[in-house]
Amino acid sequence: MEKGGLEQMTGSAASTPSEDCSEDLWRTVWDVSNVVLQDMEKEKKKEKMKIFLQSEEVKEMYRFAGEVGIRGDMLRELRFKWARQKMEESEFHESLERLRKVEAQTESPGQEHLRKEIAVGEEGVGDNDNVGEGKQNIVSLPKRHGKIKYKIYGLDLSDPKWTEVADKVHKSGEVVWPQEPKPISGRCKLVADKILSLQEADDPAPLLGDWIGLLQPSRVDWIAFLDRLKEQNPHIYFQIAELVLGEESFDANVRDYSKLIDALAKENRLEDAERILTKMNENGILPDVITLTIVVHMYCKSGNLDRAKEAFESLRAHGFQPDMKVYNSMIMAYVNAGQPKLGESLMREMEMRDIKPTKEIHMALLRSFAQVADVNGADRISTTMQFAGFQPSQESCALMVEACERAGNLDQARHNFDQMMKLGHKPDDRCTASMIAAYGKKNLLDKALNLLLELEKDGIESGVATYTVLVDWFSKLELFDEVEQILDKIAEQGEAPPLKLHISLCDMYIKSGAEKKALQALGVVESKIEQLESADFERIIDSLKAGGFVEDARRIHVMMEARGFVLSEPLKVALTASRAVGTSHRNKYSPEQR
16 A cells, blocks of 8 residues: 555545445545554654664764763753754655656656766866866765864854863763672682682682682772672671782772771771781871871770870871860870870860860769879869859769869868759769768768768668778778678668678678688689779788788789789788798688687
C-alpha cells in the first residue's frame, strides 16, 4: 500500500470495481493504512535518531557541555536537540541527492550537453589551467568554511580559553565524582577472600603481592579494599594498612597516615602508632595540624606527659593554634599527673585567646588542687568559675573543704563548710568526712561530735566515709569499744568497708593485741596492695614493727619497694634494728596459746 489522499483513494476504487467493498469501506481501509504508514515512519525516525544520538560529533558536544558544568535535564535536552539537528541535516542532503538523481534521469540529451558546457565555462573562469583538460566536474553543495561555534545562553564557548577551563573542571570533577573501583572476580576474588580470612598472627605480604599482580589496583581500588577489610577483619586491617602506605599505586598522603595513627591510638596501640609516625617523617611527609592534634590526644590519653608536651609544642612551632579539644586534653594530662598549676596556665592562655573553658575543666583543676592540698590554687579556680558564670555547687564547695582539710587549715575548712550550708547545699558523706578529718588533725573531738549532732538534727546522717574517719581517730586514741560500736553501724548500712577502714583496723587490733583480727585485717589489706599509697605502707609497717610482727613488716616492706615507694629512713633503721634483736611477737607463743 502506498500513502495517498482522498482523490487517489477514490480513483483507485473507481478503477477497481468490486461487489464486496463499497466506497465508504474503501475510504476506511485507506485511512487505516495511512495510520499504519505514519506509525512505521515514526519508528524509522526513532531508530534513525538513536544512530545520531550515538554519533561521535554529538558525543563530543555532549562531553564538552558536561565539562563546562551543564547537568541533568538540560544536558539531555541539548543532546536530543543536537541529534535532531544532525538528522535533519542528513535528511536535507539525502533529499538533494534524490532530486539530483531524478533530474539527471529526466533531462534530455541536449539539456545535459548544455549543462556540461556551462559547468566547463564556469570552471574556466575560476581556473584557466583546467580549461581544455576535459575534466568532468561534479555538482555539489559548497563547503562550509570557518570553525564551529558553540553558543550556550549567548556565551561563545568556542574560544580557546575555554579548553583550559574544561581541563580544570575535569580535574576537579575527579575529586567530586571519584572513579569506581574495578570489579574483583575470578582468581583475584579468591585471593581477596583469603586475605579477608587471615588471622592476626599470619603474614599478609605474600597474598597481598598476588592480589596486586592480578588486579593492578589504583588508589580507588585500595580504598575500597581497605574499607571492606576494616569492616570484615579489623584484626588484620592494621597490618595491611601499614603495608599499603608503602605501595606506589596507593600514593599515600598525610591524611592516610593521620587516619591510621588515629585508629591505632583509639585501640591503645601506642607503639604501632609511633612506628607509623616515624615512617611518615622518614618518607618526607610533614605532619599537618590534624596529625599533630591526633598525636597530642594520643599521648595525653596514654599518660605520657613528656611526649604530650613535645607534641603540643611542635603544634605551636609549626604555626598552628591549639583548639578547645587540644587544650582540654593537655589540661587533663596535667591534672592526671598531679600538676594542676601547669594546667591552670593553659586555662589562662585559653582565656586570653577568647576560648571559654568548660565547667568540667574548672572542676578537674579544682579537684586536682584539692588532692595536692593547694588551698590558694583551689580558691583561684573557684573564683574564676564564679566570674565565668558558674555558680558554686555542692561538689565545688566540698572540694574547697577537702583542700583545706588536706592542708591542715581547720578554720578555712569550717568557713567553707558553713558557706556551703548558707548557699543551701547539704554536705554529703564525703564532705562531712573531710570536716571531721580536719578536726581530727587538731584532735578536737568535742567539736567534731558537736558538728555531727548538729547535722543529725538537720536530718543529715553520717555514712561510711565519716565512720571510717572516726574509726581511724578512735583507734589512735585506743577507744576500742567505741570503734566496735561504729563497726556495727557500718554493718547496718550494708556498704562494703573502704580500704582505709581495714588499714585502721589492722593498726588498732595490733595495738590491742587481738592477733587473729589483726591478721584478718592484714589479709584484706594485702589483697588490695595495689591501692595502697606510701603513707599507708608506712603506717602498716610501723604498726607491725611495734606489735612485734617483724617478718610481716619485712614482707610488706618488699611489697612497698615493688610499688616504687621508699620507706622513710627512721622507720627503715628501726625495722633493721628489730630484725637484729630477735624473733617476732608472733613466734613468742606456742600455737595453742595463739
